[in-house]
Amino acid sequence: MSTTALITGITGQDGAYLAEHLLGLGYTVHGIKRRASLFNTDRVDHLYSDPHKPGVRFFMHYGDMTDATNLIRIVQETRPDEIYNLAAQSHVQVSFETAEYTANSDALGTLRLLEALRILGLEQTTRFYQASTSEMFGLAQQVPQSETTPFYPRSPYGAAKLYAYWICVNYREAYGLHASNGILFNHESPIRGETFVTRKITRAVARIALGLQDDLYLGNLDSLRDWGHARDYVRAMHLMLQQDEPSDYVIATGEQHSVREFCERACAEVGVALAWRGAGADETGVVQAIDAHLLARARNGYGPAPALQSASGHGGGHGGGQDSAEPLRPGKVLVRVDRRYFRPTEVASLIGDASKARERLGWEPTCTFAELVHEMVWDDLAQAQRDELCKTQGFRVPEFRE
Ligand code: NAP
Ligand code: G4F
Numbered sequence: 001m002s003t004t005a006l007i008t009g010i011t012g013q014d015g016a017y018l019a020e021h022l023l024g025l026g027y028t029v030h031g032i033k034r035r036a037s038l039f040n041t042d043r044v045d046h047l048y049s050d051p052h053k054p055g056v057r058f059f060m061h062y063g064d065m066t067d068a069t070n071l072i073r074i075v076q077e078t079r080p081d082e083i084y085n086l087a088a089q090s091h092v093q094v095s096f097e098t099a100e101y102t103a104n105s106d107a108l109g110t111l112r113l114l115e116a117l118r119i120l121g122l123e124q125t126t127r128f129y130q131a132s133t134s135e136m137f138g139l140a141q142q143v144p145q146s147e148t149t150p151f152y153p154r155s156p157y158g159a160a161k162l163y164a165y166w167i168c169v170n171y172r173e174a175y176g177l178h179a180s181n182g183i184l185f186n187h188e189s190p191i192r193g194e195t196f197v198t199r200k201i202t203r204a205v206a207r208i209a210l211g212l213q214d215d216l217y218l219g220n221l222d223s224l225r226d227w228g229h230a231r232d233y234v235r236a237m238h239l240m241l242q243q244d245e246p247s248d249y250v251i252a253t254g255e256q257h258s259v260r261e262f263c264e265r266a267c268a269e270v271g272v273a274l275a276w277r278g279a280g281a282d283e284t285g286v287v288q289a290i291d292a293h294l295l296a297r298a299r300n301g302y303g304p305a306p307a308l309q310s311a312s313g314h315g316g317g318h319g320g321g322q323d324s325a326e327p328l329r330p331g332k333v334l335v336r337v338d339r340r341y342f343r344p345t346e347v348a349s350l351i352g353d354a355s356k357a358r359e360r361l362g363w364e365p366t367c368t369f370a371e372l373v374h375e376m377v378w379d380d381l382a383q384a385q386r387d388e389l390c391k392t393q394g395f396r397v398p399e400f401r402e
Pocket of ligand 2: 090091092093132133134135184185186187195196197198200217218219220221223224225259341342343346347348350
């Protein structure tokens with residue numbers, strides 16, 4: 001019989017990568033999705049098969065972390081060997097505006113799920129993974145941050161996640177639950193939510209390269225993050241639940257980059273060298289030089305991304321890019337600062353020490369920072385090219401900006 005996993009937050013970035021990983025390992029995967037007025041299963045649609053067919057191993061159930069009876073029923077029906085609690089209002093800035101809801105879903109939601117295990121008498125049989133976060137380190141008390149670094153959350157999100165962390169530890173100690181916290185540092189991918197800074201940048205750079213967008217407004221350009229790839233990080237989640245003893249693990253690359261550096265790297269993918277002028281809220285990112293061959297390649301390169309090393313080669317492409325307006329020229333301002341994106345309290349710098357995960361789980365990140373940016377930009381270029389094609393054929397292209 002295959003192992004059964006229940007994933008909350010299956011429609012999110014990590015839920016999708018984890019579901020794919022577990023299905024690949026032969027698991028039966030149940031996921032909890034929210035009812036929404038529009039389809040919200042884009043990220044997992046490729047995993048879905050008609051449930052009426054034999055041998056199906058992927059199922060979704062309507063549910064919500066704020067609904068205890070619903071969670072109890074789903075756990076009762078699915079009887080999972082492993083639960084991965086990934087569901088959360090996961091946007092730090094949004095948590096300042098929806099503090100109570102964030103606490104309800106992220107903190108109390110975790111408690112509800114743990115209680116479901118107790119109520120159903122599954123505390124000795126079901127293993128539990130909690131999606132904890134480096135945001136709990138907040139105003140970091142040590143550099144780099146490890147499992148022993150004191151916490152100092154700086155947002156309603158960080159505070160809610162800290163409750164979830166400790167309630168998980170408490171249920172492990174009080175009731176003997178196999179419950180582990182993955183203290184994950186920022187991890188990204190081409191399916192990262194569009195309002196997180198990395199995806200906001202790669203999506204904007206792709207659209208700017210194709211003349212679909214003029215510029216990009218950002219908040220704190222000085223923020224430093226330890227960015228890894230989500231595909232690597234979901235492997236760590238699974239490994240934690242395969243250990244004889246539950247524990248808490250930092251998952252990080254140990255390498256730090258600024259938002260400014262992320263912008264530079266993303267622009268370089270499309271042949272644009274960015275220079276910075278001014279300071280603070282008046283700082284701008286300006287086109288310093290353009291590599292015409294790289295830009296043409298980015299504009300015309302339908303299909304999968306070229307290998308990273310060849311990105312500097314001269315591209316041919318198969319037509320379809322726009323060759324009329326040339327919105328990019330040296331001196332053009334691409335990045336501006338908008339105070340709207342500043343947070344009431346900022347987490348200025350995070351960098352993790354994942355030695356424990358390396359030693360005990362044998363976990364290593366495989367994707368470098370350059371590879372991550374490359375993959376994200378080229379995936380967004382493919383999407384921008386689709387939009388550009390629609391536009392040139394007279395179809396309306398939605399302008400999602402936040
Ligand atoms: P994400 O893309 O924002 O996905 C969050 C998921 O939670 C979505 O499926 C969302 O559903 C669901 N959700 C939100 N509120 C819910 C509720 N009340 N009831 C049920 N489901 C709800 O986040 P992610 O990047 O995959 O992150 C996964 C988890 O890891 C989150 O708990 C996050 O806080 C944590 N984490 C993430 C990172 C990171 O860098 N990505 C780092 C550390 C920790 P909809 O699709 O319907 O919105
Ligand atoms: O991409 P972000 O919104 O991610 P943040 O706040 O670090 O949170 C993410 O990582 C956490 C792990 O540490 C997760 F727990 C959490 O769920 C989420 O996935 O912002 C990164 C940095 C911040 O310092 C922010 O102030 O980028 C800065 N930033 C600058 N301009 C911006 C922007 N962030 C966003 N979202 N949008 C901007 O325009």
